[in-house]
Amino acid sequence: xxxxxxxxxxxxxxxxRHAASVAVVGCDTCVAICMAGGTKEVAVLSxxxxxxxxxxxxxxxxxxxxxxxxxxxxFNEPLVDLLATHELVLxxxxxxxxxxxxxxxxxxxxxxALNTRFMGRPEELGTWSERCLGCGNCVLHKFGGVCPITRCxxxxxxxxxxxxxxxxxxxxxxxxxxxxxxxDRLAAIGQLERLWEVEPPxxxxxxxxxxxxxxxxxxxxx
Amino acid sequence: MTQxxxxxxxxxxxxxxxxxxxxxxxxxxxxxxxxxxEWRSVSCGGSIDELMILEAFESGAERVLVVSCAxxxxxxxxxxxxxxxxTEAARSVLQEIGFEEWRLRxxxxxxxxxxxxxxxxxxxxxxxxxxxxxx
Numbered sequence: 001x002x003x004x005x006x007x008x009x010x011x012x013x014x015x016x017r018h019a020a021s022v023a024v025v026g027c028d029t030c031v032a033i034c035m036a037g038g039t040k041e042v043a044v045l046s047x048x049x050x051x052x053x054x055x056x057x058x059x060x061x062x063x064x065x066x067x068x069x070x071x072x073x074x075f076n077e078p079l080v081d082l083l084a085t086h087e088l089v090l091x092x093x094x095x096x097x098x099x100x101x102x103x104x105x106x107x108x109x110x111x112x113a114l115n116t117r118f119m120g121r122p123e124e125l126g127t128w129s130e131r132c133l134g135c136g137n138c139v140l141h142k143f144g145g146v147c148p149i150t151r152c153x154x155x156x157x158x159x160x161x162x163x164x165x166x167x168x169x170x171x172x173x174x175x176x177x178x179x180x181x182x183x184d185r186l187a188a189i190g191q192l193e194r195l196w197e198v199e200p201p202x203x204x205x206x207x208x209x210x211x212x213x214x215x216x217x218x219x220x221x222x
Numbered sequence: 223m224t225q226x227x228x229x230x231x232x233x234x235x236x237x238x239x240x241x242x243x244x245x246x247x248x249x250x251x252x253x254x255x256x257x258x259x260e261w262r263s264v265s266c267g268g269s270i271d272e273l274m275i276l277e278a279f280e281s282g283a284e285r286v287l288v289v290s291c292a293x294x295x296x297x298x299x300x301x302x303x304x305x306x307x308x309t310e311a312a313r314s315v316l317q318e319i320g321f322e323e324w325r326l327r328x329x330x331x332x333x334x335x336x337x338x339x340x341x342x343x344x345x346x347x348x349x350x351x352x353x354x355x356x357x
Contacts, residue, residue, distance in 0.1 A: 009318035040273065044315065047276035052319040 001030040001121070002094045003128045004037060004114040009048055012090065015111045016049065019060065019088040024049070024113070025079065025101070026066035027093035034128050037092030037114050039066040045092065045113060061086070070097030073104050083108045136206030136213065142194060144185030149202070151178035157199040228285075228347035229258045233278035234339075236289035236331075237267045237305075239297060243333035248340070259343055266298045267291060267305030275312035275326065285325050285346045289339065292330040302330055324349055 006012075016022050024046045032038025046064045053060040065082055069075045070093035079101075083089055088109050091098040095116040102110040118130040133150045139157075140147055149155050153171035160179030163170025167180040186192050206213075234255065236242065242263050245255065255261055262278065264270055267290025278286045290296070290305035309328040316326060327346050331339060 009315065013319070040271075044272050044276060047273060047280055048315050048319055051276065051279055051316075051321075055320055 001033055001119070002096070002116060003034045003118050003120045003130075004031045004094050004116045006036055006041065006045065006092075007113055007115055009045075009052070012045070012113055013049070013052055016060075016088055016090055017056075017058070019086075021061040021063070021086040022049065022088050022090050023063045023065060023079075023082050023086040024090045024092060025070065025082075026064075027068075027070035027091075027097045028066050029069045029071075031092065031094055031097075031114060034122070035126075037094075042066050042092055045090075070094075071100050073100060076101060076104055080105070134207070135202070135204070137203065139199075142197070142199070143182045144189060144191065144194075146178055146181045146185055148178050148182065151176075151181065153178075157202060227256070227344055229256070230284040231282050232259045232285045232287065232343065232346065233262055233281070233283040234259050234287045234289065234343065235262045235264065235270055235274060235278065236287075237291050237296075237301065238263045238265055240291040240295070240331050240333055240335075241289040241339060244331065244336035244339050247333065248336040253336070253340070255340075256343065266301040267296065268298050268301035270305045271308045272312040272315060275309065276315065279316070279321070279325075286327075287342055287346055288326070288328045289331055289342075290328075292332055295332060306330075322348070 024042050026032070026037045026039055026042035028038050032041075035041060042064050046062045049060070049062050053062070063082065063086060065079060067075045067079065070091065083105050088111065089101060090113045091101055091110055092113045093101075094114065095112065098110055098112045101108065119132040119134060120128045120130040123129050130150055132147065135149050139149070148157055148159060152159055153169050153175065154161055156179070159182070160177055161170070164177040164179060167177055169175040169177045183192075183195070186194055234241065245261065248254065260283070262274075270288060270290070275286055275288065288305060288309045290302040293302055296302045306328055309326065313323065313326050317323060324346070327342065329342055
């Protein structure tokens, strides 16, 4: 899922302070799961904005809303009246949701309340970690299901580097060495011989090097 | 010179099993919460969250006291820890929007600590007022 964090409230206040009315719009999918931008977080931020306005002696209407998936236009259709009646929209979705709202409602001013961080998974309650860089050419089958692009701090395809020590990464001793994880996993599934294969330099054209990417399914396109 | 008590609106949020029970005991003794204190009961400290605290301030409270059961005494085991963590999360939000730290206080208690509860309520005021009052 996409993992995000709320921006510092002073930064958000700088964006919205001038507006007479603000619609705070959350997204109840990924950012709700990582407790950054779902219904509950919309309520918390809205309460904070109302308190800040009162404290600063400002009149400001703060309205709360949340959609199931802000990155898909049909889910945003019920917002049409809300967006038309508010000076500013503060989106608590990931960057995709913010841009979807802005594209869908060109006359709306849509600002982000979150910093979108990465694609990852929850490790434990309150902790999420990165698992996928979206490189566009998955090689997980070669590395025991552990992504060296994402989880090795140096993105090494032929690791480990000389800094791996006691299974930890030299960049951050709190991080497991991805190549230790790869070795352990390959050993567990009886595929250690894969480590003899030398991986050629990665072709990054499927990643961001070719500019913004697009997936088109000709069998589905109307 | 001793300054009088702060009678600005206050919300007391607490677990029914500790703060609630303490208030019931105080009532038997003929003692009640001061009129400016609104009691908001929850069935467990673990259900207290940032929003509940922010809403207390939104409703007009100048100060909020959050109380949960003492460590090891929570019927849900971790309710007190969660109440404390979420109070700190609310404090963080409040500080980001300019609220002074003293306006939010967290304590743990047992049902026989009603007198302490009343003392915490009395103590929850601006530091300058405290120093004047304590002098």
